[in-house]
Amino acid sequence: MSNSFQSISGQSLGSVDSLNNLKAQASRDPKASIRETARQFESLFMQEVMKSMRASTLSSGMLENNATQLGTEMLDTQFAGKMSGLPGGLSDAIQRQLQRQMGIQDLTPEKVQKASQTTLAQALPALATKGIPNHVQSFIQQHDAAARSASAATGIPASFMVAQAAHESGWGKREITAADGSKSYNVFGIKATPGWTGKTVDVVTTEVINGQAHKVTAKFRAYGSYDEAFKDYARLITSNERYAKVVAQAQSGSATGFARGLQQAGYATDPAYAEKLAKTIQTTQRVQSTLA
Known part of the structure; x- marks a missing residue:
């Protein structure tokens, strides 16, 4: 129930x-x-x-x-x-x-x-779930278990993490893939920083710089499974001081604070990122409320 x-x-x-x-x-x-x-x-x-x-x-x-x-x-x-x-x-x-x-x-x-x-x-x-497309419901159900596992380790609500993965990947339709078409399982759009020692994929992406959209090629992390992706996201968000306030807002249950905090911390360059993510969290919570 x-x-x-x-x-x-x-x-x-x-x-x-x-x-x-x-x-x-x-x-x-x-x-x-x-x-x-x-x-x-x-x-x-x-x-x-x-x-x-x-x-x-x-x-x-x-x-x-x-x-x-x-x-x-x-x-x-x-x-x-x-x-x-x-x-x-x-x-x-x-x-x-x-x-x-x-x-x-x-x-x-x-x-x-x-x-x-x-x-x-x-x-x-x-x-x-009335009015919510089937592919959206399927995405939430698919990643629910991995998100709940990461939630237990971080205190960040599972709905927040699934929603962020959904927003970054376009509900799985814009998932990052390698040049040969193989999956990276990187649904959070996490870039490969200099300290990253795992696999990477090069992707042409859009960055908003000084208010202007630019196409750039960037390296992104690649994983062996979605479960690995959620665990790495959990490590990143909780170990980086830059996101300390974001985690605190999430642990308090504030979807608005979480979304705004990510934008202010520079997780994404889209000026409307917080508003879009908050709406996605609402959709995710509606579907998750029906899961046992």
Whole structure:
């Protein structure tokens, strides 16, 4: 079960007061209890979606504090409530599924809650990945294990690393290859510095110098596998003082801080690098939320 679903299922419907309310409602109107359960889950899901979107949005940081964050969270909760229970929405789909699964024989609140959780868990993957191309989902799934291994060693969220690999390689479509067409497995675009003793490949790439794009030939590192590439990236990002603030931002869970930090540290010359990477992180997190 995905982490995002666990965070949803542990909220309102899991409270004693809410369960007691559903019990009372079920005794009076079983069908109404199904509608209310479905509406609550849709509202919680919408809150998670809005929270994820805000976490991946670039913000200036100006005038932001605990009070403004609390106000934003309260506003998001109100918006989620307003958007829930509308005709044709997610709650309608949950309600129909519950009625099909349960019929009219067992409409106790406990049964309603359990069936609701199962229904929502089945619905989340399709909702979270709606509109995301198959090759994007495949790239994230392919590198998920290597990223999680590197995350355990660095504290950098796996989603941040997969997203950076995706951005650098164009979701695998612009992966660096040697002159003979063989793979370098270098999905992070890491150049071969003078201290690098491994294999290299020469690649014509675009660098932005003084605001102008220039084609240059550069040496890039080559690996034996994607797992090696993620491990080398982890070593590079954590051992170089230049990226110390980047790692700290990543370990705090700030996608915006991570993306900005990489750009400021000179990881890439594209002036829009941080904005692009932040959007890619958001897409990656949506897909990873559906992975077991």
